[in-house]
Amino acid sequence: MKTPYYSYNLNLLERTLQDLIFEAKNYKIHYAIKANNDIQINKIIAKFGLGADCVSGNEILHALKCGFSNNKIVFAGIGKSDEEIEIALNNNIACFNVESLQELKVINYVAKRLNKKTSVALRINPNINVDTHQYIKTGINENKFGISFNQILKAIEIIDSCHFISLTGLHFHIGSQITNLRNFEYLAKKVNFILNYIEEKGIKIKHINLGGGLGIDYDSPYENSIPNFKKYFNVFKKHLTTKPYHTVHFELGRSIVGQCGDLITTVLYIKKGISKKFAIVDAGMTDLIRPALYQAKHLVVKCKTEFNEIEKYDIVGPICESSDKFISNYSIEKLKRGDQLKIKSVGAYGQVMVSEYNLRTKPGVFYHGEKLHFETRNSTKKLILN
Ligand code: LLP
Numbered sequence: 001m002k003t004p005y006y007s008y009n010l011n012l013l014e015r016t017l018q019d020l021i022f023e024a025k026n027y028k029i030h031y032a033i034k035a036n037n038d039i040q041i042n043k044i045i046a047k048f049g050l051g052a053d054c055v056s057g058n059e060i061l062h063a064l065k066c067g068f069s070n071n072k073i074v075f076a077g078i079g080k081s082d083e084e085i086e087i088a089l090n091n092n093i094a095c096f097n098v099e100s101l102q103e104l105k106v107i108n109y110v111a112k113r114l115n116k117k118t119s120v121a122l123r124i125n126p127n128i129n130v131d132t133h134q135y136i137k138t139g140i141n142e143n144k145f146g147i148s149f150n151q152i153l154k155a156i157e158i159i160d161s162c163h164f165i166s167l168t169g170l171h172f173h174i175g176s177q178i179t180n181l182r183n184f185e186y187l188a189k190k191v192n193f194i195l196n197y198i199e200e201k202g203i204k205i206k207h208i209n210l211g212g213g214l215g216i217d218y219d220s221p222y223e224n225s226i227p228n229f230k231k232y233f234n235v236f237k238k239h240l241t242t243k244p245y246h247t248v249h250f251e252l253g254r255s256i257v258g259q260c261g262d263l264i265t266t267v268l269y270i271k272k273g274i275s276k277k278f279a280i281v282d283a284g285m286t287d288l289i290r291p292a293l294y295q296a297k298h299l300v301v302k303c304k305t306e307f308n309e310i311e312k313y314d315i316v317g318p319i320c321e322s323s324d325k326f327i328s329n330y331s332i333e334k335l336k337r338g339d340q341l342k343i344k345s346v347g348a349y350g351q352v353m354v355s356e357y358n359l360r361t362k363p364g365v366f367y368h369g370e371k372l373h374f375e376t377r378n379s380t381k382k383l384i385l386n
Pocket residue numbers: 032035053076136138173175176177211212213214251252253254255290294348349
């Protein structure tokens with residue numbers, strides 16, 4: 001197959017989902033479509049019964065097309081357009097995660113026009129600074145997301161005066177690629193405090209949405225191909241105080257799909273610089289922007305080992321930008337023109353962030369995995385890919 005292309009291991013995806021469902025028995029999980037919107041992948045996730053966390057009108061329509069039920073779709077984002085709000089209302093989604101006071105009024109206005117009542121959850125910015133790249137922290141005061149603690153009562157007042165929206169939940173999301181679980185412990189404790197503060201005022205909250213953010217192991221994708229969901233949920237079991245009428249939601253993206261994708265690329269040239277060697281490959285930042293944008297490090301391995309000696313390379317793409325580099329000073333078996341490489345752990349925020357900069361052709365897609373079994377409502381269906 002022509003490189004570069006994304007190669008998805010659907011078997012690993014299924015095993016990850018099985019594990020997640022087992023560990024998340026008491027919770028509702030919405031998959032964050034933004035992490036990977038490949039149709040095959042999304043259909044599998046929908047068949048496992050997860051809901052969908054969408055951030056655009058198009059994601060809502062896509063989720064429905066992939067089989068997510070409308071009553072398991074939540075709609076987040078700070079800049080929902082009137083048209084997108086209409087799409088959500090016309091499809092009777094479960095809930096809007098609302099990020100500003102003005103947005104409450106706009107949703108109510110559009111809902112009134114369409115004569116449709118809807119549920120809202122308030123996204124609250126808990127002011128928690130997490131250990132992750134600064135571009136993917138979302139829960140500190142200066143971030144644009146959510147409303148601050150001191151706006152909560154005002155928001156509730158607005159909801160009370162709006163007849164087409166009702167408050168059902170609270171929503172939080174503190175960032176992405178979080179591997180230090182201590183951050184989630186702080187979140188749980190903050191949520192306890194905020195929930196208590198609101199309920200003491202006689203307002204009953206039905207669901208608490210703790211967002212996503214669980215990180216994956218980019219350094220050891222073979223050893224840790226499935227994230228430790230047990231440990232993650234245990235943090236909330238231990239630190240989150242809920243009442244029997246509360247349901248607890250999560251919106252996981254990366255941890256579900258991150259490890260099931262590789263980007264396959266071919267070495268085009270080996271070039272000697274003054275002090276280093278470059279392996280120039282046919283994939284670039286247009287195919288995987290994470291290293292250029294977040295200085296992310298993805299493991300790179302040769303598709304076929306030849307047991308050659310180890311050399312050091314900067315593995316770079318063909319785009320006219322110095323940031324178009326996958327990894328620097330990287331020790332790998334000696335490379336030559338024509339060698340194929342696997343860039344690991346690109347199932348999340350890989351293909352979805354592809355661009356056509358330099359008028360590049362978009363990468364292809366390949367699926368592998370053994371016979372996949374899906375339970376459907378009527379029968380047990382087998383889907384055989386490849
Ligand atoms: N919920 C909300 C409100 C979010 O903003 C996100 C991700 C998620 C859930 C899912 O988070 P996850 O479980 O995937 O961490 N492009 C960046 C990541 C951006 C994350 C955006 N929001 C990257 O490549 O690292």
